[in-house]
Amino acid sequence: MKFNKKLQNIKTYEAGKPIELVVREFGIEPKDIVKLASNENPYGCSPKVQSAVAKIIPNMALYPDDSMLKLKNALTKKYALEHKNLIIGSGSDQVIEFIMHAKADENSKILMNSVTFAMYEIYAKHVGAEIVRTASQEHDLDEFYGLYKATNPAIIFLCTPNNPTGDAIDTDKLMEFIEKIDNDTLVVVDGAYMEYAAYKDESKKIMPQELVEKFENVIYLGTFSKAYGLGGMRVGYGISSENIIKELYKLRPPFNITTLSLEAASVALEDEEFVNNCIALNFQEMKRYEEFANEQKIDIIESYTNFVTLCLNNTQNSTEISNALLRKGMIVRDLSGYGMNAIRVTVGTKEQNSRFFELASLLL
């Protein structure tokens, strides 16, 4: 059977066995496995969210409210926006998918940072678009502008704070950059970790409503998977001008969010105190990583997120070290696939981090 030829350039994503199973093959008990690889909130989600979801378990049989009224009301209140500026996706991933299918095709170019969130490239390949990357590891907006002028991309992805490096763009510079972009290029500002950056440093804080007020061609992405502690529930969102939201809505499948996920996300927004406490703890614990890197004489990228990126020395190999950690039941992310001799470690609970320092100090 013949398939669309653009599929030829997509590698099948072969989901392996869950990494917990792999670790168990080393004879490690599930209770001794520590996963600091997916930037989940180590404190889980708000107890209020847990009780609210428990209450509606009998509703699993009922299709979700496809107007998402409760969640949209909560989000528009948080951001001082209107429903027409909002689209909800199964993770912000799905909003990226809508964006790509709405704006790009096999004749388009997509501009992104050298090292950035992997899904931009994956969805670009789904539509057969060409990927253009900067050379610099941190977002260099001058380099972005040069490439923009040279290639006329359909979409520019700016990930701030950036995954998997943790650095963030100054808000002023971001706004200046967008000013210079033609209205027919869509600028995506991916703020998946923005709650952390906004807490740490006002100068990195991006207000979606300000973006929408100023620019017709920008979409802001947010998620419940990180600070809100709902990585398993698949809820993200896009905030943009009415015109763009309308087009993306054409590509949204009905019932794209589960009944329990809608409730979880709505109630999560009612307990900002929980989220703020988690973020405060995150940065307290992050200091320990900075001290650890200092002691070990390795570089750490200043992080505005809930993870740290440890850049290893020439004598160390990130793949070997992450495999050695794996054999001890400690799961972190090797960044060699991004062309970096570095590991990315989610800032976990106090105990999880202590365990990391204990194991890593033997290996580094």
Add this chain to the structure above:
Amino acid sequence: MKFNKKLQNIKTYEAGKPIELVVREFGIEPKDIVKLASNENPYGCSPKVQSAVAKIIPNMALYPDDSMLKLKNALTKKYALEHKNLIIGSGSDQVIEFIMHAKADENSKILMNSVTFAMYEIYAKHVGAEIVRTASQEHDLDEFYGLYKATNPAIIFLCTPNNPTGDAIDTDKLMEFIEKIDNDTLVVVDGAYMEYAAYKDESKKIMPQELVEKFENVIYLGTFSKAYGLGGMRVGYGISSENIIKELYKLRPPFNITTLSLEAASVALEDEEFVNNCIALNFQEMKRYEEFANEQKIDIIESYTNFVTLCLNNTQNSTEISNALLRKGMIVRDLSGYGMNAIRVTVGTKEQNSRFFELASLLL
């Protein structure tokens, strides 16, 4: 801003206010609203599923197991298949989306029944493909074959039992039909309601493993949204040859099923007794609809599902009648949008159905 031109042919799906809110505007209390419009399992899902999900609520913070090991093990056991024959979607809807993007584009034709599941057309429009429909209301496989020869479609959709009419194709005839289809046309056999048909009539029962053994170019679709009572959890699946599954997998976004949904679907397969009891009750209650239609002298299409389609007489108007029911808090589906003067009613619990008969007998 310019968007892909295929979007011009897609109407924005404007999700209105939840229908429960509309009904409440008529002064009806939520407890008095009966919804027989979405073919949900009126008995909910298995109590075992409910307890299993309740137990893992703290896991909402954790990304789902993207290998879906537990669910795939359960499904391959049920169907005597291998993992390589299986893909899981956010509802079988999402598998339809993968199929469309893998196999069709703006040069393709998609063949389907005159009246059938609305998502086939919606996803066909996403890729700009042309839709070819039969004239006959029930699946007429001779007519399908004629149109297949005349138009050379990339994909043929067969929905059995069919939604929204409830009739089903004889398995023998279906197998004979597929035999005659060239290997480069993908035949989709959508069995969303197959559990009901298989219970009622062996001659309508389709075994996915038999399809996969015999044909390289067929994909079977199943769902947890109907008989398994998990409409709110968004889990469906496709069963096909390794070759086709591999291509569809290229388009699957990681983490497309929530952590709680994976658990719910896996455990649902362990309680087939619950499902069988629900199906038995469904057909007991369906008899009352047949009697009701007989008394009212209106036609009812013989149904192999958990809904009935009542074809009204010339003096009756399906839109007026469903609106009148709505004002009384009874939500059913008006099929005028499908070109039928008919209403589709989910077979509910005994009490729900009694309420329908009471209200409808005043209006018909």
